[in-house]
Amino acid sequence: MILRSLGENPSAIxxxxxxxxxxxxxxxxxxxxxxxxxxxxxxxxxxxxxxxxMTGGKGWIxxxxxxxxxxxxxxxxxxxLLFGGISILGMNLQVYLTGIPSQFYGMLPYLATIIALxxxxxxxxxxxxxxxxxLCQPFDRENR
Amino acid sequence: xxxxxxxxxxxxxxxxxxxxxxxxxxxxPETDGGDKLDYSNIKIGELASLVVNDGGWCQAxxxxxxxxxxxxxxxxxxxxxxxxxxxxxxxVKNAYDALVAEGVDIVIGGSAGYAAFLSDLAPNNPxxxxxxQGDKVDxxxxxxxxxxxxxxxxxxxxxLMAESDKLGFAASMSEASVxxxxxxxxxxxxxxxxxxxxxxxxxxxxxxxxxxTQSAQTLINQGIxxxxxxxxxxxxxxTCQENGVYCVGYNVDMHxxxxxxxxxxxxxxxxxxxxxxxxxxxxxxASADDYYYIGGxxxxxxxxxxxxxxxxxxxxxxxxxxxxxxxxxxxxGGELKDNQGNVLVAxxxxxxxxxxxxxxxxxxxxxxxx
Numbered sequence: 001m002i003l004r005s006l007g008e009n010p011s012a013i014x015x016x017x018x019x020x021x022x023x024x025x026x027x028x029x030x031x032x033x034x035x036x037x038x039x040x041x042x043x044x045x046x047x048x049x050x051x052x053x054m055t056g057g058k059g060w061i062x063x064x065x066x067x068x069x070x071x072x073x074x075x076x077x078x079x080x081l082l083f084g085g086i087s088i089l090g091m092n093l094q095v096y097l098t099g100i101p102s103q104f105y106g107m108l109p110y111l112a113t114i115i116a117l118x119x120x121x122x123x124x125x126x127x128x129x130x131x132x133x134x135l136c137q138p139f140d141r142e143n144r
Numbered sequence: 145x146x147x148x149x150x151x152x153x154x155x156x157x158x159x160x161x162x163x164x165x166x167x168x169x170x171x172x173p174e175t176d177g178g179d180k181l182d183y184s185n186i187k188i189g190e191l192a193s194l195v196v197n198d199g200g201w202c203q204a205x206x207x208x209x210x211x212x213x214x215x216x217x218x219x220x221x222x223x224x225x226x227x228x229x230x231x232x233x234x235x236v237k238n239a240y241d242a243l244v245a246e247g248v249d250i251v252i253g254g255s256a257g258y259a260a261f262l263s264d265l266a267p268n269n270p271x272x273x274x275x276x277q278g279d280k281v282d283x284x285x286x287x288x289x290x291x292x293x294x295x296x297x298x299x300x301x302x303x304l305m306a307e308s309d310k311l312g313f314a315a316s317m318s319e320a321s322v323x324x325x326x327x328x329x330x331x332x333x334x335x336x337x338x339x340x341x342x343x344x345x346x347x348x349x350x351x352x353x354x355x356x357t358q359s360a361q362t363l364i365n366q367g368i369x370x371x372x373x374x375x376x377x378x379x380x381x382x383t384c385q386e387n388g389v390y391c392v393g394y395n396v397d398m399h400x401x402x403x404x405x406x407x408x409x410x411x412x413x414x415x416x417x418x419x420x421x422x423x424x425x426x427x428x429x430a431s432a433d434d435y436y437y438i439g440g441x442x443x444x445x446x447x448x449x450x451x452x453x454x455x456x457x458x459x460x461x462x463x464x465x466x467x468x469x470x471x472x473x474x475x476x477g478g479e480l481k482d483n484q485g486n487v488l489v490a491x492x493x494x495x496x497x498x499x500x501x502x503x504x505x506x507x508x509x510x511x512x513x514x
Binding site: 048049099 | 318348377511
């Protein structure tokens with residue numbers, strides 16, 4: 001509840017006696033820890049080496065996933081499986097459907113990303129989204 | 145509110161001042177220009193598309209350059225690498241200008257994508273010789289290795305060792321030298337086993353650990369036990385090791401990364417080429433018409449992994465290598481068909497170097513499209 005209102009309306013929790021700055025910073029730190037774990041996963045579990053640029057643009061797909069999932073962590077996890085599945089599907093289609101240029105299959109995950117972004121933003125966004133209203137809004141106590 | 149603004153202005157000023165201070169601090173004394181006939185004065189600039197220790201392509205170029213300089217007695221600090229140079233006009237121009245300002249005598253364009261931009265830039269500084277990997281382009285010395293010679297031997301041993309007729313190839317992007325590697329491997333496999341087929345999977349990326357892993361996994365899921373790769377990261381050899389299958393490394397010696405999977409590696413040995421280019425520059429005989437398209441010692445496989453490759457196969461491989469160098473095996477000799485059924489080279493004829501270097505086909509026993 002505190003996390004929700006922190007995103008939607010930080011003044012509310014400020015009035016309730018919580019420190020907006022402390023809360024915001026601690027969530028940024030928790031989020032960064034999660035990101036660091038996922039990065040460590042690539043270098044330590046998925047492969048066991050490190051090199052510059054080894055994430056290969058996956059961040060953009062992660063960004064699209066946030067919109068795709070409507071800010072719902074459970075849907076984001078499902079979406080991640082879907083995107084991963086699409087790229088593996090492309091590899092396998094190269095073996096089973098050999099007539100089509102492989103570049104087409106390589107394009108699939110990005111095509112899915114664009115479609116997801118278009119559908120979840122702009123004019124297609126009919127209903128109220130779950131995007132926190134106060135996202136990226138600096139909180140200034142003096143200016144309430 | 146006002147206080148916040150003041151603080152913001154102060155921070156911006158501080159940052160700007162720090163940046164300015166940084167710029168002035170980096171000024172270096174002018175390097176001595178003038179004539180250089182002595183090797184120790186030769187300065188070499190290198191443009192790398194990734195980092196020079198990328199464990200792949202850039203590392204192969206860099207190591208060759210360092211080795212060539214060492215053999216010629218050029219101190220290593222005379223090599224100025226610029227890393228992460230994107231294959232686009234502004235990035236190449238900035239890197240080139242920076243190297244010229246440092247007073248280099250030779251610029252090495254370590255990625256085929258620099259060719260068009262360096263070709264336009266080179267006439268600006270006639271004193272600076274530019275050598276470019278890939279095809280022959282105006283104003284630049286060109287260099288390329290006949291990688292298919294090494295890959296032919298790699299395909300040959302893979303087919304000898306494999307129990308099934310099906311081998312795999314995990315490739316990066318469809319580019320002529322990559323296709324040359326695939327076709328070389330396929331022709332070598334066919335030389336050992338006329339029924340050998342190569343299943344090809346593209347990751348369509350020069351460097352993507354995730355896609356490379358997936359491409360190897362896809363081939364392994366097909367039941368393929370021996371695969372070749374054309375990729376820069378250690379991801380594929382490691383995937384092979386995890387699945388108990390074998391592969392031929394590429395670009396650099398990949399043995400250390402997956403000792404139980406890598407039978408041998410194809411390595412780019414540019415050292416003899418770089419030595420020739422540097423020597424010709426020092427002696428003043430370098431010309432922008434020079435083109436190096438070399439196989440033999442430049443396109444070697446590394447020492448075979450004795451635990452994986454039996455001694456008799458190693459001997460046969462050495463014989464094949466010898467036969468290629470002596471011309472007894474004519475890799476691109478006819479009759480050669482592509483996998484669409486078109487005849488590429490008629491019986492008794494040989495493909496021209498230009499056609500080999502710019503090949504736009506996959507040979508008959510490759511399953512896949514380019």
